[in-house]
Amino acid sequence: MLDTHESVELAVVVPTFNERDNVEVLLARLDQALADVRWEVIFVDDDSPDETARLLHTLSARHPRVRCLRRIGRRGLSGACVEGMLATGAPVMAVIDADLQHDETLLPRMLQVMRAEPIDLVIGTRYAHGGSVGEWQASRLRMSQLATRLARGLLGTSLSDPMSGFFMIRREAFEASVYRLSGIGFKILVDLVASSPRPLRIRELPFRFAERHAGSSKLDSRVAWEFLMLLADKLVGRWLPVRLLSFGLVGTLGVGVHLLVLSTLLSLPGMAFVAAQASAVLLAMISNFALNNALTYRDQRLTGWRQLSGLLKFMATCGVGALANVGVAAYLNRDGTGWLLSALAGILVGTVWNYGVTSHLVWSAGRRR
Numbered sequence: 615m616l617d618t619h620e621s622v623e624l625a626v627v628v629p630t631f632n633e634r635d636n637v638e639v640l641l642a643r644l645d646q647a648l649a650d651v652r653w654e655v656i657f658v659d660d661d662s663p664d665e666t667a668r669l670l671h672t673l674s675a676r677h678p679r680v681r682c683l684r685r686i687g688r689r690g691l692s693g694a695c696v697e698g699m700l701a702t703g704a705p706v707m708a709v710i711d712a713d714l715q716h717d718e719t720l721l722p723r724m725l726q727v728m729r730a731e732p733i734d735l736v737i738g739t740r741y742a743h744g745g746s747v748g749e750w751q752a753s754r755l756r757m758s759q760l761a762t763r764l765a766r767g768l769l770g771t772s773l774s775d776p777m778s779g780f781f782m783i784r785r786e787a788f789e790a791s792v793y794r795l796s797g798i799g800f801k802i803l804v805d806l807v808a809s810s811p812r813p814l815r816i817r818e819l820p821f822r823f824a825e826r827h828a829g830s831s832k833l834d835s836r837v838a839w840e841f842l843m844l845l846a847d848k849l850v851g852r853w854l855p856v857r858l859l860s861f862g863l864v865g866t867l868g869v870g871v872h873l874l875v876l877s878t879l880l881s882l883p884g885m886a887f888v889a890a891q892a893s894a895v896l897l898a899m900i901s902n903f904a905l906n907n908a909l910t911y912r913d914q915r916l917t918g919w920r921q922l923s924g925l926l927k928f929m930a931t932c933g934v935g936a937l938a939n940v941g942v943a944a945y946l947n948r949d950g951t952g953w954l955l956s957a958l959a960g961i962l963v964g965t966v967w968n969y970g971v972t973s974h975l976v977w978s979a980g981r982r983r
């Protein structure tokens with residue numbers, strides 16, 4: 615039992631999304647592994663449809679070491695971990711997955727390192743000697759290794775497993791980085807290491823990545839995109855918001871969609887240019903909306919019927935953006951600016967308008983349910 619006068623030495627942060635059948639087992643295992651430690655656990659649940667949060671709240675009412683932070687209308691492993699760490703005053707914090715793939719018996723050894731040495735970060739690694747990824751498909755192994763190399767190269771770290779989701783960090787090291795964190799996607803460790811204002815003192819301990827206990831992985835193809843966005847944010851985020859970058863990329867792709875539709879329709883016999891152009895505009899808007907919903911705003915994406923009202927608001931906003939685009943370009947061109955520069959200025963103004971307005975009108979409404 616937790617003595618209410620004792621201070622907590624270690625906070626374990628567990629991000630959860632649809633982990634109903636894992637959290638009780640994990641809790642029992644933590645209880646066992648940390649028997650000699652003053653610890654607490656903070657589950658951060660993104661309003662899982664399987665009602666993991668309801669179970670966690672029941673557990674937290676029974677178990678004084680347990681807390682559950684329930685986030686509504688938000689998604690993201692990294693962001694969840696950051697908020698969990700912000701919710702505790704413990705001097706040392708650990709992050710561990712809920713699905714029992716990480717070896718919780720490593721936690722006391724990680725803590726021992728923290729107690730004995732001036733280390734900022736202890737990482738559970740799958741790639742160092744003695745570590746292993748267990749039964750992984752070759753394709754996933756290749757992806758993981760590629761991402762590892764990318765992270766090492768771009769961020770200048772020499773870690774054996776920067777993609778690990780299992781680590782322990784000292785509170786001061788976390789707080790020194792917290793304002794610079796991107797909080798994007800799955801790779802919180804890369805984010806922490808890259809955001810630190812000073813080189814961190816790091817220790818790596820090998821462990822064997824186990825099979826998932828119950829439920830299924832949330833890692834999908836979007837994770838690769840989120841990882842690229844994280845790297846982009848770390849590289850250029852100081853000057854350019856990555857969402858705007860993503861929005862711009864999607865827009866550029868939209869031009870391709872437009873031209874493809876237009877040229878296809880024009881090749882049909884008897885097709886009027888106006889009809890073809892109008893259809894191309896419509897399809898490009900739909901595809902831009904869909905891609906922005908899936909990629910740029912993946913963490914707030916609209917689902918079900920809300921996609922339809924989102925699309926209508928998106929189209930209305932982009933219509934005004936197009937007017938602004940043409941207005942600015944025409945104004946500059948009349949004043950003697952060349953056609954290309956005028957057009958680019960119009961596109962820039964239109965894009966920034968579209969981005970600024972849709973980010974509020976279309977997607978932030980997604981925070982409410």
Ligand code: GDD
Pocket residue numbers: 628629630631632633658659660689690691694710711712713715758777778779780800801830831832833
């Ligand atoms: N709150 C919250 N929100 N939790 C999430 C979300 C989310 O959007 N997505 C995933 N989680 C939780 C899961 O419930 C699980 O506890 C943990 O984050 C890891 O998710 P998995 O879906 O099990 O990921 P994985 O096993 O494929 O990936 C793991 O291994 C990777 C290394 O290959 C994770 O540890 C990754 O961080 C790690 O990079």
Ligand code: MN
Pocket residue numbers: 711713715826831
């Ligand atoms: Mn997992």
